[in-house]
Amino acid sequence: MKAMILNHIVDLTKNKNPLEIVELSQPIPSEKEILIKISTCGVCHTELDEIEGRTPPPFYPMVLGHQVVGKVIEKGKLTSEHKIGDRVGVAWIFSACGECEFCRSGDENLCPDFKATGRDAFGGYAEYMTVPENFAFPIPDIFSDSEAAPLLCAGAIGYRSLRLTNLDDGQNLGLTGFGASAHLVLKMTKHRFPNSKIFVFARSKQEQHFAKELGADWAGDSEDEPPEKLNCIIDTTPVWKPIVAAMKNLKPGGRLVINAIRKEAIDKDHLLKLDYPAHLWLEKEIKSVANVVRRDVIEFLKLAAEIPIKPEIQEYVLDDVNKALIELKERKIRGAKVLKI
């Protein structure tokens, strides 16, 4: 099968073609796995974290990609959840042990044996993949394959981050960074919390304009002061400067939820500007979002079909994945990038 592989950590400022196209043998499902013929796979900022070594694969080569949509074409002997021909999706969570205290309490995202699709196991930048059958999710009919792909990461983790804000209807929500996940969170928030105001902080005028088009009450730069203080803010930027700015914009008792698997070191010195009385005093808190659990994916897909949420997408062919990744790195973003396999 055709696959795009990562062979080693790459410095994207020097090498614009981090992934290489190769022929790999088609994977064979084990007893509890299914084989999926992939039709689309989303391109996510986390792939940049893997390529640049902030969350590197434990072995190489690795097939990246964790927003996978395709059809079940073969099943292991002990599978029963999906039928041949079913359309399924695979998200960032590839597997977890199922036995530890976190797995038993439904927090399988925190499992010490958590495996991520496209980092710890081969993912969706290929024609086929295998996955444990209970980590594949039916895709609601309302979505095309390309629309469904970004929902599986950006949507599901956006759903989790919104849940972790503890937002109540009528409270102010901030979104700092306005990529694929944030624009889905904006749509979810408008549906679930119709009386809440949404404030978007984005670097480019284009993103600010896009946020307003989608119904944000206010949009500005991450350094701009919003007209009101906010109860919670979700950060989806890869850097530190917006974190310090966000803490200043929180109300007393407010919460910042950082939805980023890793932060880049490039502007880390900005943290020295953190001023305790202005940024942390009065019980302000910071919480990170780690991975997703299956429940997040299942609940989010249901909610997305109900609203409905149809993500803005930009399509690429598999051979152009390097172009899509570089554009993502350079923040040339309007909606979610999706590979058609």
Ligand SMILES: [Zn+2]
């Ligand atoms: Zn992702």
Ligand SMILES: [Zn+2]
């Ligand atoms: Zn576990």
